[in-house]
Amino acid sequence: MKPMKEKTDGHAPPIPSVESRLRALAVRLRGGTWLDALEALRAGAGDVFRLEMPGFRAVVAAGPASIRAALVEAVSSLRSRVDPDPVVRLFRTGILVMDGAEHAALRRIAAPFFRPAALERFAPTIVRAADRQIEAWADGAHVEIIEAMRTLALEVLLEALFGIPGPTEAPRLLPLLRAAQAYISPGPWLLHPALSRPGLKGPLQELEQVLRDHIRERRACPMGGTLLDAWIEAFGGDEERVRDQMLTMLIAGHDTVAAWLAWTMILLAAHPEVQERARAAVDARLGWGTPSPEALRGLEELEGIGWEALRLYPPIPVLNRRATASCTLEGWTIPAGVRVMVSLYTLHRHPGLWAEPHAFRPERFRGEGMGLRFLPFGAGPHTCIGAPLARLEWKLAVARMLQRAAFEPAFSTPRPRMGATLEPAPGLLVRIRRRW
Template sequence: MAPAAAWRALLALRHGLGGMLPVLEQVRQAVGDIFQITLPGFSPVFVAHPDAMRQVLVDERDDYRWRPEGDPVARLLRRGLLVTDGEEHACLRAVMEPSSRRSHFAPRCASLWRTCDRILDMWQPGRTYDMLVEMRKLALLLFEEVYFSHDLLPELDALWKPMLKALDYIGPGLWVLWGGRRNPPKAVRVLDAHLHGLIRQRRADPNPPDDLLTHLVQGLADDGLVRDQMLTMLIAGHDTSTALLAWTLYLLGKDPVWMERAQAEVRDVLGSELPTPENVGRLAVLDQVVKETLRLYPPIHVGNRFTARDVTLAGYRIPAGSRVMVSYYLVQRHPVYWDAPTGFRPERWRSDFRPAPFTYLPFGGGPRNCIGGPFAQLEARLALARILQRVDLSLERAQVQPHMGATLEPRPGVFLRVEKISVEKMGVEKRA
C-alpha cells in the first residue's frame, strides 16, 4: 500500500477501526480490489473482487481457517460455531441447522408482533428515541423468544450493560496492533450465568419446547459447549438484526418518499391483518427497502479468515498465517457492479433484478454463510411491518456514520421522533 494511504489508515485508527471504511474505499479505488494494509502488528489482505471472494468462500475454502486464535472473538465465544473449523464445525452445525430452517422457525414467528408491541407500547408520542437502542431491545427479546422460548424482558436491564461490554470487547479496535491477549470483561459472567440457568432449566424439563436450546442440550452433553453456541447465536443473532433494523429506519427517515411508500404499502396490503410470516411476503416495497439497506450497510461487513497454508489468491502469493478480510461492504458498493453504488435506490430491486454472483453477500457466502441469516431476514420484515403499522416516525438527526463494531452500526445513533397512529387511521385492532 502507498505510504500516504498507510498514514491515513494509521490516523483513522485513533478512533479504533470505526474510521477505516472511508480509507478502505480510497485504497480500493487507488490500487485495486485486492490490497494489503501494512501497519505495525497488523497487515491484513483485503478482498473486494467477486472472483476472489468465490475462491476464499467456496472454491478453495479449505485453505482458510475461521478460528482467530488469540483474537477477542475466540476468547469470548470459545468453541462457538463461528470460530471453529473442520469436523468440529461440521458437527456443531449439524446440531444447530434444523432449528435454523425457515420451516422450523417460521411457525414460531407467527405472533412476534406481540413482542414488538411490548416495545412500541413504551414509546410516548412526541418523544425522540434512539432506534439503535430500541431495536437492540427488540432484537434481544425476539431472539430469545424464538430460539430459547424465553421471555427476556424481566432480565433485560440486568443483561444490558454486560451485553454491550461483550460487544465492545469483540469489536475491532486498537488491540489488532498489539494482539488480542486481553481476557473477556468480568461482566460476561452475568451473561454466562443467564445462559447456564437456561441450560439447567431445559435439561430438567420433561417436555421441552422444540427450539434451538432443546436441540443443543439434546445434541451436546457438555454444558460449556452448549453455552458457547448459545452465546455465539445470541450475540451474532441479535446484533445483526439490531444493525439491520436501525439502518433501515434511518434510511427511511432520511428519505420521506420511501418512508411514505413503505408505510402506505403496509397499511394498504395488510389492512387489519397482523404481520405474519405469510403475509409479509406480499410487501414488495418493504422487501426492496430491506434488500437495499443490506447492500449499503451489511451487518456482517467483513469476513475474517487466516490462510492455513501458502495460497495464491487472484494471482497474488499470500503466505500461511496471513489475515485475509473479505469485504462485503466494499464489493456491495463497487461501481463496476452497481449503478449509483452509494445511493439509496430500493427501486433497483425490481422482481427481475439479479446481482452478479458474489457481489451481494450481506450474510456471507458459501457453505459457511450465516446460519441465522434466514431468520434475520424474516424477523426484520415482521418487525418493520409492525412498526410502520403502528407509528409515524421522523428523523431528528441526519448525520450518521457507519461504525465498524461487532457489526456495522449507525453512530452516534438513529434518533427518530415518534407519533402514535390512532386505531382509526391505522385500520388495525390490537388483538389479544
C-alpha cells in the same frame, strides 16, 4: 505469524501506494469510518491488497472474485479461527469459529431450527416484540432506535431458539451482551492482543453465570423442541460446549438484526417519499390487520428497502480468516499464516458493480438477481445460518412499525459506528409520530 512474501515477489498482493494511503487517511480525518478508508485503499490498489501496520498485517479481499475465492473456493486453506483473537477467546468452540467436520456437525444440529417453515410460528412473537417497543414511544418522542431494536431482536431470539421468555430475560442479558460485544469490537487489541481489559471482566463473568444457570435449569427440566434442548441432548453433560454455542448464537443473532432494523428506520426517516410508498403498500396489504408471513409475501416495495439497507450498512462488514496453507486469491499468492479480511462493505459499495454506490435506491433490487456483488449473509460453509430468522423478523417488525408510526429524522446525516457490528452511532435519534 509467518512473515508475508515481500513486495518484490510478483505474486504477493500489492501494498496500496502512498497516494492512496494518504487518501484513506484524509477519509478518516473527515470523519469516515475505517471501512470508508478501506474503500479508499481499494480504489487505489485494486480488489486484493495488503494492509501493513506495525503489529498488524493482513490481506484484504475487497471485490467479487477474491471474496468468492476466500469464502468458497479456498475454504480448506482459509479457516475461521484467527488466533490469538478475542472472537475465538469468547466463542471458544462456537460454530462461527469452528471448521471442517466439527463445524459441519454443529450446522447439522442447528439447521432444522432455521427452516423458514419452522420459524413462521414465531411470527406472533415478533409482532408482539415490535408492539412492546412501539407502545413505549410517545407521539413526538425522540428515540435512539438502535437501543429499541436491540431489545426487540434479543426478545425474539431468546424465545424462538431457546424457549426463554424474552421480555423478562432480555433486560438482564442486554448489558452483559454489550460487554461481550465490546470485548470483540475492533480496537487497539487488534494491534496488541495481550492488552488487558479489566472493565469487562465482571460483566463477562456474570454472563457466563447466567448462561450456565439457563443450561443447568434446562438440563434439569427439558422443554423439547428448542435449539437449546437439541444442544444439551447432543453434547451430553458438556455444559461448556452448550455455553459456546449459546453465546455465539446470542451475539451473532441479535445485534445484527438490531442494526438492520435500525438502519432501515433511519434510512426511511431520511427518505420520506420512500417511507410513504412503503407504508402505502403495507396499509394496502394489511389495513388494521396483524402482519403475517402470508400477508406480506412478495411485497416488493418493502423487500427492496431491506436489501438496500443491508447493502449500504452490512451488519458484519468484514469477515476474518487465517490461511492455514498457502492459497491464491484472484491469482495473488497468500502464504500460510496470513490473516485475510473479507470486506463485504467494499463489495457492496464497489463503483464497478453499483451505479451511485453510496445512494439509497431500493428500486435497484426490483426483479434483479444480485449474484456475487451482494453478500450480506456471507457465502460458503459459514453462510449465515440465521438469515431466514433475520428476514422474518425484519419483514414483520418493519411492516408493524410502518403501520403504527411514522419516522422523521432528528439527525443531519446518518453516522455509522464500527462496533461488533456496523451500527448507527450512539445518539442517532429518530422522531416518532404515532399513528395508533
